[in-house]
Amino acid sequence: xxxxxxxxxxxxxxxxxxxxxxxxxxxxxxxxxxxxxxxxxxxxxxxxxxxxxxxxxxxxxxxxxxxxxxxxxxxxxxxxxxxxxxxxxxxxxxxxxxxxxxxxxxxxxxxxxxxxxxxxxxxxxxxxxxxxxxxxxxxxxxxxxxxxxxxxxxxxxxxxxxxxxxxxxxxxxxxxxxxxxxxxxxxxxxxxxxxxxxxxxxxx
Amino acid sequence: xxxxxxxxxxxxxxxxxxxxxxxxxxxxxxxxxxxxxxxxxxxxxxxxxxxxxxxxxxxxxxxxxxxxxxxxxxxxxxxxxxxxxxxxxxxxxxxxxxxxxxxxxxxxxxxxxxxxxxxxxxxxxxxxxxxxxxxxxxxxxxxxxxxxxxxxxxxxxxxxxxxxxxxxxxxxxxxxxxxxxxxxxxxxxxxxxxxxxxxxxxxx
Numbered sequence: 001x002x003x004x005x006x007x008x009x010x011x012x013x014x015x016x017x018x019x020x021x022x023x024x025x026x027x028x029x030x031x032x033x034x035x036x037x038x039x040x041x042x043x044x045x046x047x048x049x050x051x052x053x054x055x056x057x058x059x060x061x062x063x064x065x066x067x068x069x070x071x072x073x074x075x076x077x078x079x080x081x082x083x084x085x086x087x088x089x090x091x092x093x094x095x096x097x098x099x100x101x102x103x104x105x106x107x108x109x110x111x112x113x114x115x116x117x118x119x120x121x122x123x124x125x126x127x128x129x130x131x132x133x134x135x136x137x138x139x140x141x142x143x144x145x146x147x148x149x150x151x152x153x154x155x156x157x158x159x160x161x162x163x164x165x166x167x168x169x170x171x172x173x174x175x176x177x178x179x180x181x182x183x184x185x186x187x188x189x190x191x192x193x194x195x196x197x198x199x200x201x202x203x204x
Numbered sequence: 205x206x207x208x209x210x211x212x213x214x215x216x217x218x219x220x221x222x223x224x225x226x227x228x229x230x231x232x233x234x235x236x237x238x239x240x241x242x243x244x245x246x247x248x249x250x251x252x253x254x255x256x257x258x259x260x261x262x263x264x265x266x267x268x269x270x271x272x273x274x275x276x277x278x279x280x281x282x283x284x285x286x287x288x289x290x291x292x293x294x295x296x297x298x299x300x301x302x303x304x305x306x307x308x309x310x311x312x313x314x315x316x317x318x319x320x321x322x323x324x325x326x327x328x329x330x331x332x333x334x335x336x337x338x339x340x341x342x343x344x345x346x347x348x349x350x351x352x353x354x355x356x357x358x359x360x361x362x363x364x365x366x367x368x369x370x371x372x373x374x375x376x377x378x379x380x381x382x383x384x385x386x387x388x389x390x391x392x393x394x395x396x397x398x399x400x401x402x403x404x405x406x407x408x
Binding site: 013020023025028029030031035038039042043049050051052055056057058062066069070073074076 | 217224227229232233234235239242243246247253254255256259260261262266270273274277278280
């Protein structure tokens with residue numbers, strides 16, 4: 001750890017907006033992948049304030065309805081304004097016989113959220129993680145691809161994590177042992193590592 | 205740590221709503237006092253999801269404008285709905301020659317927030333912490349007393365931490381060495397300990 005970091009003097013404010021995977025549900029450390037990334041940046045003396053705006057069960061529809069007001073209250077204009085989204089698993093889950101959010105609406109929500117966000121804030125998106133359910137996963141994988149295309153069209157950097165986490169030795173194993181959805185400490189650690197190693201991540 | 209905890213089966217959801225002290229600004233662990241309390245509860249196998257809704261620079265006016273929508277999105281009716289407030293330091297700070305929020309408005313905001321909150325959710329309030337500034341502190345101490353009276357009138361349990369933290373060996377020392385406002389790791393640890401030891405805290 002060096003004593004000097006060029007990012008130490010800038011007042012960075014970052015919002016992580018998404019679902020339970022963003023919130024860090026079932027993480028014993030109560031940090032999730034977002035908290036781990038920020039802890040690591042702070043350890044390298046980066047001046048950063050983070051707001052975890054992940055909400056359990058949130059779909060792209062829920063996020064579309066709240067992200068603007070929640071981020072505006074947290075990202076003042078005189079700071080470095082940063083925003084990371086991650087959602088999609090809940091859109092593709094089946095509730096009472098139908099998809100919680102129809103595919104076309106998920107895509108429209110993603111397009112609308114990212115286009116508005118990137119006009120105001122530096123914006124990144126992390127794709128949805130895998131679930132221990134093959135048919136659910138086919139839908140997640142498809143949405144992940146479509147979200148990546150939307151992000152590319154808007155020049156929003158997008159990190160797909162689906163395939164890597166599907167093959168990860170901990171993610172699905174922890175999810176199955178837990179609640180058939182959320183990993184625990186090692187899964188979140190792994191996802192944090194994927195973002196940390198990503199060339200587009202701000203705090204290297 | 206026992207293997208069985210009677211609170212393990214209930215789905216607890218808790219929102220911490222307030223200012224930068226709630227957010228945990230300058231805490232090297234990126235948890236703040238709220239995150240420490242939840243980490244401790246999770247280590248005792250309590251099933252709990254926490255949402256940190258502290259925002260830097262927020263006054264009671266800012267909080268009055270946002271808390272209802274933010275908490276409604278996070279506290280579904282089929283869960284144990286818990287809410288903790290803490291604010292006041294920013295109300296009593298001077299900006300361009302005047303108080304950011306006049307005293308009468310701070311009191312009205314507190315009354316309105318707590319009366320609405322306690323009708324819907326189990327609600328607690330933690331008083332504002334001290335600052336390394338004598339005249340600011342006189343105003344914080346007075347507001348703390350008045351907030352405690354309002355909370356008592358509404359049967360909302362209120363923990364005043366001002367005097368204990370003012371005499372704490374770390375809180376003000378860390379604040380002075382940092383940014384003249386926020387403590388660091390030891391200060392947040394101490395405040396978490398005060399709430400943990402409080403008879404009204406839910407997760408003993």
